[in-house]
Amino acid sequence: MPPHIAVIIETSTSFGRNVISGIGxxxxxxxxxxxxxxxxxxxxxxxxxxKSWHGQGVICNVATEExxxxVQGLDTPLVSLNTPKVRDSEGGFPGESENRNEKHNKRPRVPYVLNDDIAIGRMAAEHLLENGYRLFGFVGHEGVAWSDGRREGFRRTIEAGGGHCDVFQTTGHDKQGFGQKPWETExxxxxxxxxxxxxxxxxxAATDFRALQVLDACRQANAFVPEGIAVIGVDNEEIVREAAIPNLSSVMPNAELxxxxxxxxxxxxxxxxxxxxLLQYIEPVRVVVRQSTSSLAIQDPFVADAMQFIRQNACDGINVTDVLKHIRISRTALQQRFLDQTNHTIHEEIVAARIxxxxxxxxxxxxxxxxxxxRVGINSSPxxxxxxxxxxxxxxxxxxxQKQSRRRT
Incomplete structure (x- = not known):
């Protein structure tokens, strides 16, 4: 008879569903x-x-004290997927020490298989650094071990590259979701x-759902994404992919592994x-690059202003002359500045935004x-x-x- 295995993992997230695929x-x-x-x-x-499980094993995301x-009372073999909340005496995070098993594992008999959150933060930082950013921010959940790990991986990589990271965080989370303040207040x-x-x-942002909140706050602050603020999340979450405006770049964990x-x-x-x-750490796969981080950090204020104008108005039938009227510097000067900063022309940027x-x-x-x-400002279908x-x-x-076939599958 095949062994009976209890899988106590959320099916409500892409990460959970991909973990279940790996188990399968x-x-x-x-x-x-x-x-x-x-x-x-x-x-x-x-x-x-x-509580009365008499199967042969349990794989569980221990997300709540309940x-x-x-699971503390189970005699059944158990593997946990949730980050241990106990840190070592030096305040270290999972993923940092070769001898970390007994320091972090509050129940040494239970093995953990975890995202390498330090590596997730590092990968996000490297992506933004490669795009030329030198100023950075992090939005997470204070006191949540995996969020803290991502923050530290991000911050340390930024600082090693000579940058500075400003942190916005709320305290902890509750059963209704992350953050204890009402969203309107936060x-x-x-x-x-x-x-x-x-x-x-x-x-x-520590997750894609947190990044969705950041994008909302950017709109409220009249900050343009990605020209003024580039935003990257974690999980490559399907629902957020559909809801985010602009489309969200995201670090993809190796959930199936x-x-x-x-x-x-x-x-x-x-x-x-x-x-x-007793502690296995699985590194992320890659950054899935989308529009929220798709442009290089633009230091020239004239070019940044031109980029914002194009992103806002490209589908209203604008041309290069309209951009020049908005910026009010000579055509030659703006064209050269634009080319220096982006490696392409103003016209090419307008076309790219329409495409x-x-x-x-x-x-x-x-x-x-x-x-x-x-809808994109073109008068002729041909x-x-x-x-x-x-x-x-x-x-x-x-x-x-092609695209709709991929979405169905």
Missing amino acids: RFARENGPWSLYLEQRSIYDPPPGWL IDRV LADMVAWLDQLEKPVGVM VGYHAAQTLHELMSGRTVTN LRIKELLSKTEMAIPLIAE YLSVLFKKHTGMTLSEYRR
């Missing part, structure tokens, strides 16, 4: 396993049946914080073997081509088709089919 992959390769899995969010109470109390605080930051600035290693570790425990590596919007409308809507042409093919190598219909 290991079970297919090495099983079969009988997986007990139910739909849940990260702060749901433990299932009623868990779940922790239940929004005002965040707007004030963003307003006082010197621009251009690169901001990392977390799940695979957790299942592999549980398999070792169920086989009666001793697991000596980006065309792609968005093709992939996320069923809007007819003539209406798309109208010209729209020619322009798009020239810059992407694909027809409008080919691009739409």
Whole structure:
């Protein structure tokens, strides 16, 4: 009979679902396993049946004290995916020390398989540094171990590169979500914080949902993204991908590998073997670059102003002359400044902004081509088709089919 494995992991996030995919992959390769899995969010109470669980193993995201109390009493082999909240005497964070296992693990018999949050913060910082930013901010959740780890990885990398990181954080989190203040109250605080930051600035948020709040605060502060504030989140969360304006860049954790290693570790425990590596850290995959960090940090105020004007008005049929009227310096001077800062011309930037919007409308809507042409400031559907093919190598219909097929799968 296959072993019965309880999987107590949130299905409400992309990260949780990808972890479950990794567990499933290991079970297919090495099983079969009988997986007990139910739909849940990260702060749901433990299932009623868990206290009397008589299966062979548990893989659990111990996200609340209530779940922790239940799993503390289990005799069943257990692997946890939640960052230990106990730090060493030096105040270190998970991912820093080769001899950290007993320092961090409040129950040494329970192995942990975790995101390497230090590496996640470092990857976000390196991306922004490569884009030329020298001023930085971090938005997270004070006292939450994984958020603190991401903050430290980000801050230390920034400071090693000669930059400075300003931190906006609220204290802890509760079962209703991150942050103990109502969002309306915190929004005002965040707007004030963003307003006082010197621009251009690169901001990392501890999660994609936190980044979505940062984007909202940027709009309230009349700060342009990414020209004034570049924003990067974590998790490559599907829902945020659809909701974020502009599209959000994000560090992609290797959630499937977390799940695979957790299942592999549980398999070792169920086989009666001793697991000596009680803390396994899984590094992130990559930065998924989207519009929120898609431009280089622009130091020239004339060019920054021109970029903001183009992003706001590109789909209203503007041309280079309209940009020059807004900036009010000579055509030659602005063209040269623009080329020096961006490596392309003003006209090319206008076209790029239109192409980006065309792609968005093709992939996320069923809007007819003539209406798309109208929405991006182009008077002729045939010209729209020619322009798009020239810059992407694909027809409008080919691009739409490809993107919508990927979304369905």
